[in-house]
Amino acid sequence: MKVLRAAAKAFSAAVRPPPPLLPSEWARENIIVTKGPKPGLWSPDDGYEFQIGILDGLFGPFEPGEILREGVVFKGAKAGITLIMMIGILYWFSFRRISAGLVVPRKPDSNDKSQELSQMIRESKSLRAFCSNSKGRTKQGKGGAELIIRSAETERDLIDWGAGVVANDEIDRSGGGNFDVAAMIDERMGSYLNRILVQLSTPTFPDFGIHKEWQLSDQRQFFMTCVFCSHKQVMKMLDGDRNDLNILWDQDAKTDDAKRASARFACQKCRKTWNRRARQVMNKSAEWVPAFRDIRKKGFAVSRMLVPSSSAEEFVKAYNAGQKDELKKKELYNQKLGLPYLSSVGELGGGAILRLITSEVQWEKPPHGFNRLFAGVDVQGGQTPFEYVYEIRAYNDENHAAVIAYGIVQGKKELAEVLDATYNGQDIQRALIDRSDGHHVTDVDELVLEIPCLEPAKFDWKATVPFAPIKKYKKSSLATAGWAVNKDDALDWNLSRFFEQEGRSPRISIARNPRSGREKELVSHYKAIRRVKDPARKTNPYTYEKKSVFGCDYPFAGALAEVARRVSGDYRPGNYRVGRVKEIAADARKERAEKAKRSPGSVSTSSPIIVIRRKGRTRF
Numbered sequence: 001m002k003v004l005r006a007a008a009k010a011f012s013a014a015v016r017p018p019p020p021l022l023p024s025e026w027a028r029e030n031i032i033v034t035k036g037p038k039p040g041l042w043s044p045d046d047g048y049e050f051q052i053g054i055l056d057g058l059f060g061p062f063e064p065g066e067i068l069r070e071g072v073v074f075k076g077a078k079a080g081i082t083l084i085m086m087i088g089i090l091y092w093f094s095f096r097r098i099s100a101g102l103v104v105p106r107k108p109d110s111n112d113k114s115q116e117l118s119q120m121i122r123e124s125k126s127l128r129a130f131c132s133n134s135k136g137r138t139k140q141g142k143g144g145a146e147l148i149i150r151s152a153e154t155e156r157d158l159i160d161w162g163a164g165v166v167a168n169d170e171i172d173r174s175g176g177g178n179f180d181v182a183a184m185i186d187e188r189m190g191s192y193l194n195r196i197l198v199q200l201s202t203p204t205f206p207d208f209g210i211h212k213e214w215q216l217s218d219q220r221q222f223f224m225t226c227v228f229c230s231h232k233q234v235m236k237m238l239d240g241d242r243n244d245l246n247i248l249w250d251q252d253a254k255t256d257d258a259k260r261a262s263a264r265f266a267c268q269k270c271r272k273t274w275n276r277r278a279r280q281v282m283n284k285s286a287e288w289v290p291a292f293r294d295i296r297k298k299g300f301a302v303s304r305m306l307v308p309s310s311s312a313e314e315f316v317k318a319y320n321a322g323q324k325d326e327l328k329k330k331e332l333y334n335q336k337l338g339l340p341y342l343s344s345v346g347e348l349g350g351g352a353i354l355r356l357i358t359s360e361v362q363w364e365k366p367p368h369g370f371n372r373l374f375a376g377v378d379v380q381g382g383q384t385p386f387e388y389v390y391e392i393r394a395y396n397d398e399n400h401a402a403v404i405a406y407g408i409v410q411g412k413k414e415l416a417e418v419l420d421a422t423y424n425g426q427d428i429q430r431a432l433i434d435r436s437d438g439h440h441v442t443d444v445d446e447l448v449l450e451i452p453c454l455e456p457a458k459f460d461w462k463a464t465v466p467f468a469p470i471k472k473y474k475k476s477s478l479a480t481a482g483w484a485v486n487k488d489d490a491l492d493w494n495l496s497r498f499f500e501q502e503g504r505s506p507r508i509s510i511a512r513n514p515r516s517g518r519e520k521e522l523v524s525h526y527k528a529i530r531r532v533k534d535p536a537r538k539t540n541p542y543t544y545e546k547k548s549v550f551g552c553d554y555p556f557a558g559a560l561a562e563v564a565r566r567v568s569g570d571y572r573p574g575n576y577r578v579g580r581v582k583e584i585a586a587d588a589r590k591e592r593a594e595k596a597k598r599s600p601g602s603v604s605t606s607s608p609i610i611v612i613r614r615k616g617r618t619r620f
Contacts, residue, residue: 020570023056024051027091028041029126047280054081055084055430058071059091061189062194070197070198070296071299072200072213072298074211074300075301076301076305085169086224088167094126097614099147099165101165103167104151123586157185162190164195164423166185168209185197203341204341207339216297218293218296219290219297223287223289225282226270226274231268233267234246246268248267250262259316260316280308304338334591344379358509360510360512363404364423366404369396372565373392374392374428374430375391375428376564379434388433389406391405393558394423402509402510412447429564432454433455433459434459455564459487483567496540536617
């Protein structure tokens with residue numbers, strides 16, 4: 001009888017689900033850290049208690065009725081958050097015996113993380129006993145569970161695997177291909193009833209990537225209570241560009257070294273100084289508090305200021321460097337404070353352009369509320385048939401833009417098809433084509449006569465206004481209107497999608513181009529542009545260095561689309577006056593073309609352009 005009871009007890013223990021042990025409790029006994037400032041058995045004590053709430057909040061056992069758990073970690077660098085993600089997926093893989101995955105931006109990153117996880121498995125007795133194979137980027141566990149490490153660099157790397165728990169690391173650096181990383185990860189999790197998806201990243205641009213996801217979460221902040229006055233507060237350094245809140249220093253000191261030496265952490269209210277020990281004590285009693293309790297998506301904001309090894313001196317050093325170097329300032333915001341920042345100067349390198357191409361804007365389909373379409377066309381090539389680079393933008397009532405189409409077509413017929421097409425039920429309101437002096441002027445004049453929405457524009461380095469309407473050309477019977485555009489301003493307008501410029505248009509969204517070759521040309525072209533500050537220039541302190549890539553001039557095509565919108569004023573659908581003017585202009589062009597055919601040489605079919613100059617400079 002005792003034997004039967006013992007057997008029954010053993011069987012019950014084998015089939016019974018594991019106890020509701022929290023990931024932090026499990027990790028204290030089973031995780032050996034092999035890298036970082038605290039190697040050895042994982043311990044979040046001595047000031048790292050903020051990690052416990054993140055780990056248990058995102059990877060803890062499911063609550064009754066919970067099917068999908070989404071989490072966001074909005075972080076500075078070197079705060080131990082990627083380690084927390086690896087512990088979380090190891091918890092579900094080895095303790096809960098559910099397949100779990102880690103997705104990182106690039107293939108070398110996946111190899112590095114695979115080696116790090118393999119080392120952690122070898123160092124832990126329980127993990128080593130559970131894994132039947134810890135080599136490679138897919139690690140096999142008992143009962144069929146798998147630990148999968150993949151990169152978001154290629155579409156192929158995101159297929160043929162499945163997991164119920166996935167951590168998507170550094171999402172601001174991911175993407176750039178002709179596939180949706182988030183959608184593919186979602187597909188890999190589709191066969192699991194209960195799912196956990198965590199996205200984390202050091203932020204880059206505002207309203208993009210992890211910052212955008214963070215704004216959709218409950219936005220949890222780590223509130224610490226001052227040991228002197230009991231005031232609860234979130235650790236902060238800056239409010240805009242001012243020194244404020246938790247870091248104080250002597251800003252009147254003569255040298256940067258003296259400023260840095262005076263730096264100290266302090267309470268926002270009583271202004272008493274905190275040493276490292278005081279911060280450790282406060283960390284133990286601190287708590288994560290959500291700003292929006294009715295939102296299910298969990299979000300955690302982590303600054304390096306929470307890390308006990310950080311010092312006030314390092315933040316002041318970074319702040320002083322940022323006052324002299326825009327890229328250093330971006331590093332302070334992104335890497336140390338975990339905040340987004342859109343630099344106003346710097347090189348368009350790396351994946352900056354790819355990150356701004358968004359899948360939310362569909363190809364050739366204006367987003368909801370974007371009810372005005374404008375286009376720009378630039379002529380390329382040395383002989384006929386010319387190539388035409390075009391960009392089509394949709395605008396809403398606030399004049400925010402979404403680029404819905406861009407590319408290269410060859411010959412007049414293909415360009416006419418692009419500009420005469422209807423995009424999700426909407427026609428192009430106005431399109432401008434570059435008619436600067438050159439061998440293509442005759443073709444441009446013919447296109448202006450043939451395509452109703454198309455009008456000429458001329459770039460002029462000396463134009464003193466961003467654009468100006470062109471009066472009737474007195475020496476010709478042709479009453480054609482055109483527009484003069486300063487090239488500096490044109491490039492400024494177009495690059496506003498990448499650079500924050502006071503008073504200029506906000507950044508615009510760009511649709512993913514399904515034609516991979518065309519998208520590659522666009523991206524390569526923009527990456528070859530560098531914005532450089534030139535103190536010698538009085539009117540516009542910035543210049544642009546641009547290399548020729550694929551012979552494409554997308555910046556000016558996009559700029560012309562913006563000019564087309566601006567010269568159209570406050571047009572709204574249904575505005576009879578604007579519509580009637582366009583109709584008369586179109587009829588007049590057709591009539592002139594017919595007259596030119598009947599009486600060759602009696603009527604000029606060219607579209608002469610003169611520049612209207614005006615004193616001063618108009619700012620937008």
